[in-house]
Amino acid sequence: MQTQHSDSPKAGGPETPARPSPEVRARVQRRKLINGFATGGVTVGGMTVIGSILAILFVITMEMLPLFSSASVTPAAPVALTPPVVPLIVGTDEYRETLWSIHPAGMTFYNISDGARLPVDVDFKAGAATVSAATPKYSGSSEKFQDYIAIGLSDGRAILGRLSFNVKFSDGKRKSDPKFKPEAPVTLDPKGRPVQFLTWAATDSGALLISATGPKEVELLQLKKKKTMMGEGKTQEIRQTLVLPSDGTITALAVDNRGDDLYAGLSDGNLLRVDLRNLDSPKPATPILVSSKAGTPVTALGFLNGDRTLTVGDAAGMVATWQLLRSEEGGYYMTKVSEFDPHDAPVTLLAPSLRDRGFVSVDGKGGLHLNHSTTSNTLVKLTMPGEPRAVAVSPRADGLATVDAGGKLTSWAVKNAHPETTVHSLFGKVWYEGYPKPEAVWQTSGSTEDFEPKFGLWPLIFGTLKGTFYALIMAVPLALLAALYVSQFMHPTLKVNVKPLIEVMAALPSVVLGFIAALWLAPTVERLVPGIFAMPFVISTLILLTVAWWRTLPLSFRQRFKHGSEVALIIPVVIIGALISFWLGGVIEQNMLGGDYQNWFNRVLGLTYDQRNSVVVGLAMGFAVIPIIFTIAEDSLSNVPPYLAAGSLALGATRWQTALKVVLPSASPGIFSAIMIGFGRAVGETMIVLMATGNTPVTNWNPFKGFRALSATIAVELPEAAEGGTLFRILFLAAFLLFLMTFTVNTAAEMIRLRLRKKFQSL
Numbered sequence: 001m002q003t004q005h006s007d008s009p010k011a012g013g014p015e016t017p018a019r020p021s022p023e024v025r026a027r028v029q030r031r032k033l034i035n036g037f038a039t040g041g042v043t044v045g046g047m048t049v050i051g052s053i054l055a056i057l058f059v060i061t062m063e064m065l066p067l068f069s070s071a072s073v074t075p076a077a078p079v080a081l082t083p084p085v086v087p088l089i090v091g092t093d094e095y096r097e098t099l100w101s102i103h104p105a106g107m108t109f110y111n112i113s114d115g116a117r118l119p120v121d122v123d124f125k126a127g128a129a130t131v132s133a134a135t136p137k138y139s140g141s142s143e144k145f146q147d148y149i150a151i152g153l154s155d156g157r158a159i160l161g162r163l164s165f166n167v168k169f170s171d172g173k174r175k176s177d178p179k180f181k182p183e184a185p186v187t188l189d190p191k192g193r194p195v196q197f198l199t200w201a202a203t204d205s206g207a208l209l210i211s212a213t214g215p216k217e218v219e220l221l222q223l224k225k226k227k228t229m230m231g232e233g234k235t236q237e238i239r240q241t242l243v244l245p246s247d248g249t250i251t252a253l254a255v256d257n258r259g260d261d262l263y264a265g266l267s268d269g270n271l272l273r274v275d276l277r278n279l280d281s282p283k284p285a286t287p288i289l290v291s292s293k294a295g296t297p298v299t300a301l302g303f304l305n306g307d308r309t310l311t312v313g314d315a316a317g318m319v320a321t322w323q324l325l326r327s328e329e330g331g332y333y334m335t336k337v338s339e340f341d342p343h344d345a346p347v348t349l350l351a352p353s354l355r356d357r358g359f360v361s362v363d364g365k366g367g368l369h370l371n372h373s374t375t376s377n378t379l380v381k382l383t384m385p386g387e388p389r390a391v392a393v394s395p396r397a398d399g400l401a402t403v404d405a406g407g408k409l410t411s412w413a414v415k416n417a418h419p420e421t422t423v424h425s426l427f428g429k430v431w432y433e434g435y436p437k438p439e440a441v442w443q444t445s446g447s448t449e450d451f452e453p454k455f456g457l458w459p460l461i462f463g464t465l466k467g468t469f470y471a472l473i474m475a476v477p478l479a480l481l482a483a484l485y486v487s488q489f490m491h492p493t494l495k496v497n498v499k500p501l502i503e504v505m506a507a508l509p510s511v512v513l514g515f516i517a518a519l520w521l522a523p524t525v526e527r528l529v530p531g532i533f534a535m536p537f538v539i540s541t542l543i544l545l546t547v548a549w550w551r552t553l554p555l556s557f558r559q560r561f562k563h564g565s566e567v568a569l570i571i572p573v574v575i576i577g578a579l580i581s582f583w584l585g586g587v588i589e590q591n592m593l594g595g596d597y598q599n600w601f602n603r604v605l606g607l608t609y610d611q612r613n614s615v616v617v618g619l620a621m622g623f624a625v626i627p628i629i630f631t632i633a634e635d636s637l638s639n640v641p642p643y644l645a646a647g648s649l650a651l652g653a654t655r656w657q658t659a660l661k662v663v664l665p666s667a668s669p670g671i672f673s674a675i676m677i678g679f680g681r682a683v684g685e686t687m688i689v690l691m692a693t694g695n696t697p698v699t700n701w702n703p704f705k706g707f708r709a710l711s712a713t714i715a716v717e718l719p720e721a722a723e724g725g726t727l728f729r730i731l732f733l734a735a736f737l738l739f740l741m742t743f744t745v746n747t748a749a750e751m752i753r754l755r756l757r758k759k760f761q762s763l
Contacts, residue, residue, distance in 0.1 A: 057739060063732040068423070071370065071379040071416035073400075078385055079115035083108075084407025087390040089134045089149075093165045093176050094395040099409060100163065100178060101390070102134040102151065109178050112401065115409055122180045124161075129153040133198035133211070136163075137257060148202065150209060151182075152195025158188040158209050158221070160200075186237060188221050189213050197252060201259035206235070208259045208276075215249035218242050218264070222279060238279070245284050246272050254301035254310065261324060261332075263310060265290075265298025271312065273324070273334060288334055292318040292342075302350035304357050306450035308433045309337065309373055311359055313347025319361045321373050325436055337431050338376035343367050349388060355397040357433075357452055358419055362388045368402065372419045374430060374452065379419060384410060418726045426457050426733070442697040442708065444717060444727050455730050459697035461737065463707030467689055468682040470618030470703065471625055475682075476675055478622075479629035483671075487637035488645075488659040491562040499634065506627035514691030517620035522611050522692065525619070530597050531585025532615075538584065539577035546573045601704070609704040612694045618703075621688045629678040636670025637663055669756040676749030680742045686711040710734045 020028075085108060087101040092112065099110045106126075109118040124131075133152035151159040161182035168175050188195055188211050197212040209221040222238040244250070248266030255262045255276070262274040262282075269291030275283040291298055291314040300313035310322045320339040324332055343363035351360045357373040366384035368391070371377070386404030393400060400412040424430070429438035433452050440456035482502070486495055525532065546569065550558070593600040601607040640663045648658040664671075686709075694706030695716070714731050721728040 057736075060732050060736045060739065064729050064736055067418050067421040067426075067726070067729050067733060069418070071414065071419065073370070073380050073382060074413040074415070075382075076411045076413070078408050078410045079113070081108075081110055081115045081403065081407045081409055082117055085403075086405055086407065087403050088131060089136065089392075090390040090401060090403050091136060091163075091392045092394045092399065092401050093178065095167075095174070095176065096394050096399045096401075096411065096413075098165065098176055098178055099401055099403075100180075101403065102131060102149070104130040104132070106131065107180055110409070112409065112411055118178065120178055120180075122182070124151065124153075124159055124182050125185065126153050126157070126159070127155075129155040129157065132194040133196060135198050135200060137200065137202055148207075149180075150198055150200040150207075152188065152198040152211060153185065154194040156187060156189030156192040156195060157185040158195060158198070158211070159183065159185045160207055160223075186221065186223065189219050190239070197250060199253045199255045199262075201255045201257050203257075203259035208255065208279075210253060210255055210262060212250045212253060213241070216244045216246060218244065218250070218253065218262070220276075220279070220282075240279065240282075242274065242282055244272055244274070246270065246287055248297075251297050251299060252301040254303060256303060257307040263301055265301050265312070267297045269294050269296045269298060269314065271298060271322070271334070273332075275332070285332070290314075290320070290322060290334075290336070292316045300347045300350045300361075302352060302359070304352045304359055304373055305354055306357075306433065306452065309357065311350050311352075311361070311373075313343075313350055313361055315346040317343030317345055317347060317363055319343065319347055319369070319371065323433060325434070335436075338373060340371045340376070341369060341378040341381070343369065349391045351391045351393050353393045353397040354395050356419060358393070358397060358416075360391055360393055360400060362391050362402070364388075366404075368400070370400070370414070370416075374420045374432070375422045375425050376431075377422065379416060380414075382412065417724075418729065420453065421455060421726060421730065426455060426730070428456075428458075430454070430456065440699065442713070453726070455726070457710075457730070457734065457737070459699050460708055460710045460713050460734060462699045463697065464683060464709040464711070464738075464741075466614060466701065466707045467617050467621065467685070467693070467709050468679060470614045471621035471682040471685075472675070472679060474618050474622030475625040475629055475678060479626045479674075479678070480633055480671065482626075483630050483633035483637055484659060484664065485567075487634050488663060489563075489655065490567065491565055493562065494565060494567070499631075502630050503627055505623070506631075508624070510624060510685060510687040511691070513620050513624055514688040517616055517688060517692035518612065521620060522613075522616045525616055526609070526611050528582050528585060529609075529615075530589045530593065531582035534585050534588065535578060535581040538581040539574055542573050542577040542580075543570060546570065607702050607704055610694055610696075610706050612692055613702075613704045613706050614693070615703050617689060617692045617707075620692050621682055621685055624685065624688060625678045625681050628681055629674045632674035632677060633667070633671045636667040636674065639670075640666045669753040672756060673749055673753050676745055679745055683741055683745075684711055684738060685709075686715050690715060710738050 085101055085103040087103045090099060090101045092099055097112055098118065099112050101108050101110065106124060107122040109120045110116065111118060130153065131151055132154045134149060136149045147163045149161050149163055151161065153159070159182050161180050164179050166177040166179065168177065188209055193213055195211045199210050201208040206223040206225045211219050213219045220240045220242060224236045224238055226234055226236055244264055246266050248268030248270060250264050251267050252265035253262070260277050262276055264272045266272060266287065269289055270287035271290040272287045273285040275285065290312045297315045298312060299315050302311045303309065304311060308323065311319065312322060313319050318339065319342065321337045322334050323337050325335055326332055343361065344367055345363035345365040347361055348364050349362040353359060359371055359373065361369045361371060366386065366388055368382040368384055369378050370380040372379055384402050384404060386406055386408055388402055389405050391400065391402045398414050400414060402410050429440050431438040432441060432454055440458040441454040442456050442459045443454040445451070486498060490498065550566065550569065589595060589597050598609045601609060644662050644666060645658050648662045649655070653661070689709045690712040695708045695712060696706045697708040698705055714734055717727065718731050721731060
């Protein structure tokens with residue numbers, strides 16, 4: 001029997017699949033190739049974005065890190081001055097190449113590198129007298145007295161001289177030519193006693209020289225120059241002797257460069273201030289204790305750059321700074337600002353920096369401290385090899401020079417680019433010059449070179465949060481309620497047109513919104529403030545009345561309109577309500593606020609009104625944030641599964657109950673993300689904040705006051721900041737803070753969103 005073969009598979013055996021045709025295999029291969037390219041492109045694009053963000057963060061971090069680096073000092077090998085001298089005071093040129101020294105025999109210039117004397121002759125025309133005291137003035141109210149030195153002689157005379165360094169370049173090499181041009185000597189003490197504790201001021205009317213001529217006696221000499229039609233005339237000498245009403249004897253003298261106040265350090269530890277604003281009748285104030293304890297003599301006095309902060313050193317090694325402040329009654333009083341690390345021996349020398357609020361204090365055992373007044377910190381502690389006799393800070397504050405009793409010169413290179421920046425000075429309250437108490441202040445420029453920069457970032461952080469707060473107060477309720485209405489109540493045919501219209505609002509440039517807010521919105525809001533505050537009450541009342549009236553109409557009439565088209569009725573009601581609010585605001589202002597709401601706010605509520613304020617910024621920036629929050633929230637509400645709403649309605653819930661109790665909780669993760677993204681948009685906003693507010697770095701929640709944000713500060717001040725300077729790096733720190741704020745908020749938002757999603761995903 002012949003066996004018949006069949007093409008059908010055996011029962012129970014595996015079915016052999018048909019092999020795809022070459023065309024199908026090629027199409028699948030192409031799809032795999034395209035999918036691989038797409039996957040690789042998306043991966044590379046995502047990694048590039050992450051890498052770019054990390055690179056930007058790295059650059060910002062590297063630019064701001066030097067702000068927190070500590071000061072460093074590099075010593076040079078000590079050199080012996082040739083010939084050796086025991087100086088009264090010393091100083092250097094700005095390149096730290098030349099040292100000048102005033103000593104009892106006169107004035108000598110040296111090369112700092114080897115201590116060799118420079119061939120510069122100086123003739124004081126002092127005759128047989130020797131130098132007994134000397135005091136420099138590197139800055140003053142009159143440029144005429146810059147780089148002047150007052151020299152006291154052993155016969156009671158004094159000399160003013162101009163110190164200068166003429167820098168020339170020859171064959172690519174720099175050469176500094178020092179010169180000192182003394183004026184004719186003047187008699188400071190008619191009795192011919194040696195000039196002691198010499199101090200002087202370069203006032204607008206002429207130099208004011210002051211010297212101690214006895215234990216409690218000082219001599220004042222004003223060189224008042226008379227001007228004639230032909231120019232400078234003769235110099236009038238006005239001399240006065242002043243006996244100090246004190247128990248202690250004079251141990252130190254200092255006068256501010258305006259010639260307003262004379263300070264005398266006393267042997268009993270007190271400080272006596274003498275008001276010299278009227279030289280005809282000086283007014284001594286009550287002595288105050290400035291030493292570490294009563295009976296400890298004051299051993300050193302000096303002013304910091306700007307002549308507003310007084311430094312005090314005593315025999316116990318205490319170093320502190322004091323300020324003269326004006327009381328509300330119009331009087332003056334002294335207050336202690338800072339105290340620095342103490343010395344182990346009596347403080348003998350104080351030398352100010354000419355660039356900032358730094359200064360050097362030296363004790364009798366050779367201890368040298370580099371301090372900074374703004375931060376109240378002692379930055380560096382050094383020990384000199386010998387007994388110190390004179391110390392100087394280089395004009396650029398990048399070096400120190402000391403000379404000991406043996407005539408040996410020691411110099412240090414100082415690297416301290418940002419002494420005024422610490423975590424506390426940037427984010428805390430600092431006691432600045434002229435302020436009655438510590439405050440957080442942002443003020444980076446002033447009218448004079450001796451201005452003390454103020455880099456408090458808290459007002460900028462506060463302003464950023466304040467602007468964001470007022471923007472979200474407006475944007476979040478409107479955007480979320482609009483999203484809820486559009487997604488749950490508006491007819492689909494209307495939604496198709498309304499949603500894109502709101503999303504187009506996001507395309508408006510920020511600079512346009514800021515321009516409109518500054519030139520139109522701010523003046524308009526200023527006129528209509530009472531009406532704006534009345535709008536929520538008036539419009540809400542009209543809408544409720546309108547809805548109640550609509551509900552009284554026959555159902556057959558209401559069903560003629562598309563569901564959700566009631567908005568066409570609400571819009572004119574809102575417009576009419578706004579007009580009524582503005583009219584009612586005028587009535588309230590005239591009858592209840594005395595006809596001037598700004599005056600009433602100030603008198604009753606203590607609120608001052610600025611035209612460009614937080615309300616204006618909130619309205620303008622809220623308008624910019626609304627489209628972002630609305631779009632994301634509406635998408636989240638619309639993506640809630642329809643069966644949830646259908647089940648709620650089937651169980652008898654109304655559409656409003658369904659929207660609030662079912663749809664809104666289910667969409668809460670997306671809604672929360674929308675709010676956080678809106679927060680990030682408001683935090684980083686620059687142009688609206690820059691144009692619509694007064695950019696005043698104040699820290700109060702008054703809605704009618706302006707503020708200053710981090711982003712606006714970066715935009716305004718970065719183009720003017722010197723590269724590598726303190727302000728430049730602080731602006732990068734501000735950018736880092738913005739990054740940190742948005743990163744923190746977004747991270748927290750994502751964590752909360754995931755928790756909410758996990759909570760409601762079971763619905």
